[in-house]
Amino acid sequence: MPLAPGTRIGPYEVVTILGAGSMGEVYKALDSRLDRTVAIKLMRPGMAADENRRKRFLREARATAAFNHPGIAAIYDAGECGDSLYLTMEYVPGRTLQQEIAKGPISGQCVRNYSLQIASALEHAHARGVLHRDIKPANIMIAEDGVLKLLDFGLARFTSPRDETTTFVTAAETIVGTYHYCSPEVLAGRVATVRSDIYGLGVVMYEMACGQRPFAGFQGPALVSAVLRGQAPPVHQRNPAVSELLANLIGRAMALEPQDRFQSAAEIAGALRAMEGHPNNVAIALERANPVIAVLDFDNLSGDAVTDWLRVGIAETIAADLRKLKAVQVVSRERVQQKLHRLTDRTDTAMIGSQLKARWLIMGSYQRAGDRIRITPKLLEAATGEEAVLAKIDGAWNDLFDLQDRVVREILRALDVEMDPSAHTRIAAPEILRLEAYEQYAEGQKNLYLLGKESLENARRHFERAIELAPDYAVAYSALGHTYAMRWIHRNDSDDLARAAGCLERALDLDPELGEPYGHLAYVYMRQNKLERAIEAGLKAVRYNPDAYTSHYWLGAANFVASQEISDSYLQKAVEHLLSAIQIEPVYSAGWLFVGALAVYTGAYDRGEQLIAEVLELQASGRGISQLPFGEMIQAEISMRRLDWAKALEWHERGLKYLAQIDNVYRETAMALHACGMAAVHLRQNQPEQALADLHRAWRIVREFPNTMAHNRVLTRTMAQMAGGYAALGEGERAEQLLDEAELHLETAFANPGGFIFGVTTFELCHAMAIAQLRLNHPAAASALLAKAVEKGWRDSRWLECDPELASLRQAESLDSLMERMRRFPPLRFGAKAKAAA
Numbered sequence: 001m002p003l004a005p006g007t008r009i010g011p012y013e014v015v016t017i018l019g020a021g022s023m024g025e026v027y028k029a030l031d032s033r034l035d036r037t038v039a040i041k042l043m044r045p046g047m048a049a050d051e052n053r054r055k056r057f058l059r060e061a062r063a064t065a066a067f068n069h070p071g072i073a074a075i076y077d078a079g080e081c082g083d084s085l086y087l088t089m090e091y092v093p094g095r096t097l098q099q100e101i102a103k104g105p106i107s108g109q110c111v112r113n114y115s116l117q118i119a120s121a122l123e124h125a126h127a128r129g130v131l132h133r134d135i136k137p138a139n140i141m142i143a144e145d146g147v148l149k150l151l152d153f154g155l156a157r158f159t160s161p162r163d164e165t166t167t168f169v170t171a172a173e174t175i176v177g178t179y180h181y182c183s184p185e186v187l188a189g190r191v192a193t194v195r196s197d198i199y200g201l202g203v204v205m206y207e208m209a210c211g212q213r214p215f216a217g218f219q220g221p222a223l224v225s226a227v228l229r230g231q232a233p234p235v236h237q238r239n240p241a242v243s244e245l246l247a248n249l250i251g252r253a254m255a256l257e258p259q260d261r262f263q264s265a266a267e268i269a270g271a272l273r274a275m276e277g278h279p280n281n282v283a284i285a286l287e288r289a290n291p292v293i294a295v296l297d298f299d300n301l302s303g304d305a306v307t308d309w310l311r312v313g314i315a316e317t318i319a320a321d322l323r324k325l326k327a328v329q330v331v332s333r334e335r336v337q338q339k340l341h342r343l344t345d346r347t348d349t350a351m352i353g354s355q356l357k358a359r360w361l362i363m364g365s366y367q368r369a370g371d372r373i374r375i376t377p378k379l380l381e382a383a384t385g386e387e388a389v390l391a392k393i394d395g396a397w398n399d400l401f402d403l404q405d406r407v408v409r410e411i412l413r414a415l416d417v418e419m420d421p422s423a424h425t426r427i428a429a430p431e432i433l434r435l436e437a438y439e440q441y442a443e444g445q446k447n448l449y450l451l452g453k454e455s456l457e458n459a460r461r462h463f464e465r466a467i468e469l470a471p472d473y474a475v476a477y478s479a480l481g482h483t484y485a486m487r488w489i490h491r492n493d494s495d496d497l498a499r500a501a502g503c504l505e506r507a508l509d510l511d512p513e514l515g516e517p518y519g520h521l522a523y524v525y526m527r528q529n530k531l532e533r534a535i536e537a538g539l540k541a542v543r544y545n546p547d548a549y550t551s552h553y554w555l556g557a558a559n560f561v562a563s564q565e566i567s568d569s570y571l572q573k574a575v576e577h578l579l580s581a582i583q584i585e586p587v588y589s590a591g592w593l594f595v596g597a598l599a600v601y602t603g604a605y606d607r608g609e610q611l612i613a614e615v616l617e618l619q620a621s622g623r624g625i626s627q628l629p630f631g632e633m634i635q636a637e638i639s640m641r642r643l644d645w646a647k648a649l650e651w652h653e654r655g656l657k658y659l660a661q662i663d664n665v666y667r668e669t670a671m672a673l674h675a676c677g678m679a680a681v682h683l684r685q686n687q688p689e690q691a692l693a694d695l696h697r698a699w700r701i702v703r704e705f706p707n708t709m710a711h712n713r714v715l716t717r718t719m720a721q722m723a724g725g726y727a728a729l730g731e732g733e734r735a736e737q738l739l740d741e742a743e744l745h746l747e748t749a750f751a752n753p754g755g756f757i758f759g760v761t762t763f764e765l766c767h768a769m770a771i772a773q774l775r776l777n778h779p780a781a782a783s784a785l786l787a788k789a790v791e792k793g794w795r796d797s798r799w800l801e802c803d804p805e806l807a808s809l810r811q812a813e814s815l816d817s818l819m820e821r822m823r824r825f826p827p828l829r830f831g832a833k834a835k836a837a838a
Contacts, residue, residue, distance in 0.1 A: 002017040002020075002025060002027075003017070003025070003027060003042075009027075009029065009040055009042065009081045009086055010077075010079050010081055010086070011031060011032050011033050012029040012030065012031055012032070012038060012040055012088060013029055013030045013032060014027050014028075014029050014040075015027070015028045015029055015030060015037075016028050018039060024041060024042045024043040024044045024084070025041075025042050025044075026039055026040065026041050026042075027039070027040045027042065028091060029088075031076075031088070037091045038076060038088050038089065038090070038091050039073075039088070039089050039090065039091040039092070040086050040087070040088050040089075041086065041087040041089065042081070042084055042085075042086045043084045043085040043086065044084070045082070045083050045084050067124060067125060067128065067130075069120070069121055069124040069125075070147060071117050071118070071120055071121030071124070071147070071148055071149060071150055072121050072124065072125065072149065072150050073089050073090040073092055073141070073149045073150070073151050074089060074090040075087060075088070075089050075090075076088045076089060076090070090149070092141040092143050092149045092151075093143065093144055094141050094142045094143045094144050095141070095142050096137060096138055096139075096140065096141055096142070097114070097137035097138075097140040097141070097142055097148070097204070097208070098136075098137035098138045098140075100137075100142055101137055101207055101208060101211060104211045105208070105209060105210055105211035105239050105241075106208045106209065106211075108209070108241075108242060108243055108246050110208075111205060111208045111209050111246065112246065112272050112275055113146075114142075114148055114208060115201065115204075115205050115208070115268075115272055116269055116272040116273065117147065117148040118135070118140065118148060118150065118201055118204065119201060119265045119266075119268050119269040119272060120265070120269055121148070121149075121150040122135075122150070122197055122198075122201065122265035123264070123265035123266045123269060125150075126194050126197070126264065126265055131192055131193070131194065131196070131197055132150065132197050132200070133186075133192050133196065133197065133200075134152060134178060134181070134200075135150075135181055135197055135200030135201055135203075135204060136178050136180070136181045136200070136203075136204065137204055137207060137208075139151045139152040140204070179223055179224065179227070180203065180213050180214075180215060180223065181199075181200045181203045181204070182196075182199075182200075182227065183195070183196040183199035183200065183227075183258070184199075184227050184228050184230065184256055185258055187224050187227055187228060188228060193258065194263075194264060194265070195258040195259075195261050195262075195263065196258070197265070198253055198261050198262050198263075198264075198265065198268060199253065199254055199255075199258075199261060201253060201265075201268065202250055202251075202252075202253025202254035202261070203254060205249075205250045205253060206232070206235060206250050206254065209235055209238075209239055209242045209246065209247075209250060210235060210238035210239045210242075211238075211239070212238065214232030214233070214254065215227060215231075215232060229256075230254075230255075230256035232254065234247070234251070235247040235250055235251065245275055246275065249268075249271055249272070249275070253268060274542075274543075274546045275543075292328070292329040292330075292331065292357060292358045292359050292360070293322060293328050293329065293330055293331065293358060293359070293360045293361075293362060294330075294331040294336050294352070294353070294356045294358035294360070294361055294362070294382075295315045295318050295319040295322070295330065295331075295333070295336065295362045295363075296315060296336060296340065296352075296361060296362065296363040297311045297312055297314075297315045297340075297363075298310070298311050298314045298315060298363065298364050298365055298366050298375070299311065299363075299364070299365040299366075300365070300366065300367075301365045301366065301367040302366070302367050302368045302369070304368065307366075307368050309439050309442040309443045309446065310366060310439075310442065312442045312445050312446050313438060313439070313441070313442035314364075314366060314375065314404060314407075315333065315336075315362075316333060316441075316442065316445060316475075317401075317404045318362060318377075318404065318407060318408055318411070319333050320475065321404070321405065321408045322408060322411070323515070323545070324513065325408075325412070328412075328415070329546075329547075330545075331356050331357070331358050331547055332515075332516075332545050332547055332548045333445075334516075334548065334550065335356065335547060335548065335549065335584075335585065336356060338585070338625055339352070339355050339356055340352070349361055349380050349382045349385045350382055350384075350385065352382060353382020354382070357547065357584075358382055359381065359382060360379060360380065360381060360382065360415070361378075361379075361380045361382050362377065362378070362379055362411060363377075363378050363380070364376050364377040364378045364407075368397060370397075371396055371397045371398070372394070372395070372396060372397065373394075373395065373396075373397050373400065373403065374392055374393070374394045375392070375393040375394075375403055375404070375407055376390075376392050376393075377390050377393070377407045377410060377411065378390065379411055379414050379415070388414040388415075389414070390410050390411070390414055391410055393406050393407055393410070397435075398435070400435060400438075401438075434469050434470050436469050437465075437466045437467075437469035437470035437473055437476070438466075440462045440463070440465045440466035440469065440476075441462070441463065441466040441473065441475065441476045441479065443462045444458075444459045444460075444461075444462030444463040444466065444476070444479055444480075444483075445459075445479060447459035447462065448479060448482065448483055448486075453490060453665075456483055456486055456487050457487075459479070459483045460480065460483045460484070460487070463476050463479050463480035463483060464480065467480065472510055473510075474507045474510035474511040474514060475507070475511075475514065475516075477503045477504070477506045477507035477510065477517075478503070478504060478507035478514055478516050478517045478520070480503045481499075481500045481501070481502070481503030481504035481506075481507060481517060481520055481521075481524075482500070482504075482516070482520045483500075484496045484497070484499045484500035484503060485497070485500040485504075485520050485523055485524050488500065488527070489665050489666075489709065490665040490707075491707060492707040492708065492709060492711065493707075497524050497527055497528055500520065500524045501521065501524045501525070501528065504517040504520050504521045504524065505517075505521070513544065514544075515540075515541060515544030515545035515548070516541075516545065516548070518537045518538070518540040518541035518544065518551070519537075519538065519541035519542075519545070519548050519550060519551030519554060519555075521533075521534070521537040521541075522534045522535070522537040522538035522541055522551060522554040522555050522558055523550075523554040523557075525537060525558070526554065526557055526558040526561060526754045527754045527755065528754060529561075529751075529752060529753055529754045531558055531561055531562045531565055531566060531753075531754070532562075532566075534554075534555075534558035534562075534754075535555065535558050535559060535562060535570075538551060538552075538554060538555030538558055538577075539555065541555070542555060542577075542580075547584055549580075549581040549582075549584040549585040549588055549591070550581070550626075552577045552578070552580040552581040552584065552591075553577070553578060553581040553588070553590060553591055553594070555577045556573075556574045556575070556576075556577030556578035556580075556581065556591075556594065557574070557594065559571070559573045559574035559577060560574040560594075560598070560793075561753050561754055561756065562574075563793055564753060564761075564762060564763070564791075564792045564793035565753050568793075568825065571598075571793070571795075571828065572826075572828055572829065574598065575595060575598060575828050575829065575830060578591050578594050578595045578598070579591075579595060579830070582595070585625060587618055587623045587624050587625050588624075588625050588626060589615050589618045589619065589624035589625060589626055589627050589628065590625075590626040590627075590628050592611055592612070592614040592615045592618070593611075593612065593615045593628050593630060593631060593634070593758070595611050595830060596608045596609075596610075596611030596612040596614075596615065596631075596634060597630075597634055597758050598828065598830075599611055599828070599830055600634060600637060600638055600641075600796070601761070601763075601793070601794070601795055601796060602795040602796060602825075602827070602828050603795065603796040603797055603798040603799070604827070604828070604830065605638050605641060605642065605798070607830050608634065608638055609635065609638055611830070612631050612634050612635050612638075615628075615631040616631045616632070616635070619631060619658075627664065628666060628758075629655070629658065629659055629662065629664050629666055629667065629670045630666070630670055630673075630757075630758045630759065631655075632651050632652070632654045632655030632658060632674075633651070633652070633655050633670065633673055633674055633677060633758065633759060634758065635651045636648045636649075636650075636651035636652045636655065636674075636677050637677065637759075639651055640677070640680065640681055640684075641796070641798065641799045641802075641803075643802065643804075645681050645684065645685055648677070648681050649678060649681055652674045652677050652678045652681075655670065655674045656671060656674050659671050659674070665709070666709055666757075668701050668704075668705040668708045669708045669709045669710060669714060669757060671698075671701055672697075672698040672701040672702055672708070672714050672718070673698075673714065673717075673758075673759040673760065675694045675695065675697045675698035675701070676694070676695065676698050676714070676717050676718055676721060676759070677759070678691075678694045679691040679692070679694035679695045679698070679721050679725070680721065680768075682694060683721065683724055683725060683728065683771075683805070684804050684805060686728075688724075688725045688726075688728035688729050689729070691721070691724075691725045691728075692722065692725040692726070692729075695718055695721050695722045695725060698714070698718045699718055699722075702714050702715050702718060709757055710755055710756065710757040710760050712745050712748045712749060712752075712755075713745075713749050713755065713756070713757065713760035713765060714760055715742075715745050716742050716745035716746050716748075716749055716760070716765050716768075716769075717759075717760050717764070717765055717768050719738045719739070719741050719742035719745065720738075720739065720742040720746075720765070720768040720769045720771070720772045721768060721771075721772070722735075722738050723735040723736070723738040723739040723742060723772040723775070723776070724771055724772040724775040726738065727772070727775035727776050728775060732776065735772070735775070735776055736776060739769075739772050739773070739776065742769060742772070743769070746765055746766075746769060749762055749765055750762065761792075761793065762789075762792040762793070763788075763789040763790070763792040763793045763794035764789075764794075766785045766786065766788045766789035766792060766794070767785075767786065767789050767794065769785050770782040770783075770785035770786045770789070770806075771805045771806075773785060774805065774806070774808060774809070775805075779808065779809060779812070779814065782809065783809060783814050783815070783818075786800070786806075786809075786815070786818060787818060790818060790821060790822060794822075795822060795825055796822075797819055797822035797823055800815060800818065800819055800822060801819060
């Protein structure tokens with residue numbers, strides 16, 4: 001008989017029964033000491049005398065007590081009541097996954113979301129040496145907020161930290177768990193391992209996707225036999241609407257042999273994140289299914305500089321063909337070039353493989369003699385340097401494209417990768433038949449990778465010539481679009497963005513499966529304020545080429561702008577994509593800087609300081625890729641928001657000293673913003689004359705360099721702060737005039753959200769304008785601008801509460817509702833592993 005409401009179990013008062021199982025009941029109860037609702041699992045009377053059942057019951061308490069994860073229901077207490085044992089755990093209002101599946105198949109997006117949550121919980125448990133061994137929908141709760149909670153570790157066992165196959169509890173040949181979710185090896189009497197839990201998760205995923213179990217209809221010996229033979233109908237047979245990617249992932253999780261499954265919960269989580277388009281650890285996702293290969297430039301043994309362009313050309317073609325086949329994971333050529341440029345020893349294959357997260361390296365040489373050419377490819381296992389046996393490829397110079405196809409087939413043969421009949425067709429027909437156009441493209445790529453002002457112009461000329469020679473040359477259009485997008489940064493000419501978009505879209509018209517154009521389009525569309533298109537393009541970019549860190553970066557940037565213009569929900573996505581960028585490429589300075597800036601913008605000063613410290617270390621060591629010279633400026637901003645005026649000024653001086661020593665496309669913009677930052681400090685120190693001196697310096701820079709990045713935004717901030725400075729000196733008429741001009745520039749910023757840069761985001765400009773309005777005694781206008789700042793993404797309630805410039809509004813309680821609104825925003829999660837990426 002279930003316990004009646006009001007019954008006491010120790011300090012807990014029963015409210016109602018939640019469910020019952022073979023070992024007892026689960027009740028909803030009230031903890032009278034802490035006034036919180038809990039769930040109590042109560043062993044049936046008399047069972048506590050059974051030593052095996054008692055151990056199993058207590059094992060759940062010990063296993064779960066070690067966990068601290070949002071996806072695992074927490075254990076609060078364990079004790080005895082009469083002749084029964086009880087466990088007190090977190091109460092999770094909601095429904096079981098079993099109840100959800102009973103309604104029918106779950107959408108693919110929801111399957112991925114739920115599966116990722118379960119995998120994350122399993123990863124946490126496995127890292128603490130605990131296997132669940134009873135993964136099934138009935139043991140998974142869906143909370144009211146959509147968060148999944150893994151329940152019932154009653155069958156859990158502990159594994160040795162050194163050997164995941166060692167058991168301390170259950171011997172082999174003892175079958176535990178629910179047969180429909182048991183792995184073949186467990187049903188065969190072998191010991192459960194991490195991969196047994198992975199199999200259980202695969203079955204749950206199958207059931208979510210199809211609305212029924214893989215072996216539905218089988219029972220008893222027939223069920224065991226079907227599982228042991230792996231006779232589950234394919235996912236597509238049960239539900240044709242499931243995507244091929246998801247179906248393949250489920251199939252791998254449920255592979256008959258443990259070694260053919262994902263080898264860890266982290267690995268399957270990485271694959272799921274990659275499918276979502278915003279992985280938190282792409283490096284893990286890349287290892288998930290197929291060999292990871294990096295293609296290096298080939299050596300020219302001809303002694304003839306005229307054919308030196310082919311060093312890049314062969315590598316580009318092989319990488320592109322391998323990517324078309326989708327039988328292997330190919331590291332992006334951009335990333336290969338960036339890494340190799342910074343490595344001093346290019347003979348250390350283990351180091352190269354480690355840096356590129358690649359298991360295999362493709363390299364080699366070529367030699368031209370008259371109208372003949374020999375290509376000698378090499379395939380090396382990076383970790384060991386062991387070389388596979390590949391045939392040399394000889395042929396006529398005019399047959400170069402066919403020869404390169406033979407190289408690809410030779411590589412796949414050595415890797416033991418099977419090619420379906422259509423694969424030969426996909427790589428056999430080159431998109432370009434003119435060697436002259438191919439040469440121009442390869443020369444353009446050599447210049448593009450340098451990313452200098454002059455080299456970009458050289459690249460543009462080569463790509464345009466390639467397209468003249470071959471009007472349907474898709475990759476040349478893609479590279480030309482990339483060139484125009486990079487040229488825009490130092491020219492600030494909207495025509496460059498328009499040309500970039502046109503070239504990239506043309507590339508995709510010619511070859512919709514090219515990955516590179518999508519990443520560059522994400523950047524271009526964001527700068528053109530086409531945010532939804534930018535995000536769509538970015539998601540496709542990371543799906544086609546998940547290790548392209550710049551694609552993750554620009555997708556993060558697009559989500560950041562979308563969080564201001566569309567929905568606040570995009571902000572956490574921005575952080576996740578930016579973290580992906582630096583996890584793929586830990587020396588990507590721009591990624592660290594952006595995440596650090598977001599931390600500061602949301603009031604997480606300590607976290608921001610840690611992240612910017614990474615930027616400054618990369619800057620000082622010279623190891624950083626894509627240096628953005630704003631690190632000192634953001635550190636100064638952190639010091640100012642902590643009201644440490646001296647430290648803030650010191651950071652600004654350090655930044656200006658650094659800028660004086662470098663040539664950078666952002667140099668003048670950063671110098672002007674440092675001057676504005678120093679003025680902000682001096683105004684708060686009641687030194688308006690010094691502030692105006694700083695601002696006139698910023699003004700001169702902006703006027704002298706009208707094509708600087710974010711020109712109108714820097715001008716808006718400069719004029720707004722000038723208005724505040726003149727107001728402090730009693731020159732109200734001049735201040736009002738400057739403020740009117742600043743308002744006009746602010747409207748331009750509102751109309752162009754994609755034109756942001758650190759220090760002059762739209763919400764920072766609103767804040768600067770609000771301060772000027774206050775200094776001119778316009779409190780209503782100031783309050784409206786601060787509300788606009790929040791609408792446009794301002795999340796730093798700490799600065800709102802302590803900025804001396806806003807003291808009058810706080811005293812009048814004009815900011816109370818605004819502060820309350822800002823406090824309700826959920827905190828951003830910046831990832832505990834971000835530091836480890838360095």
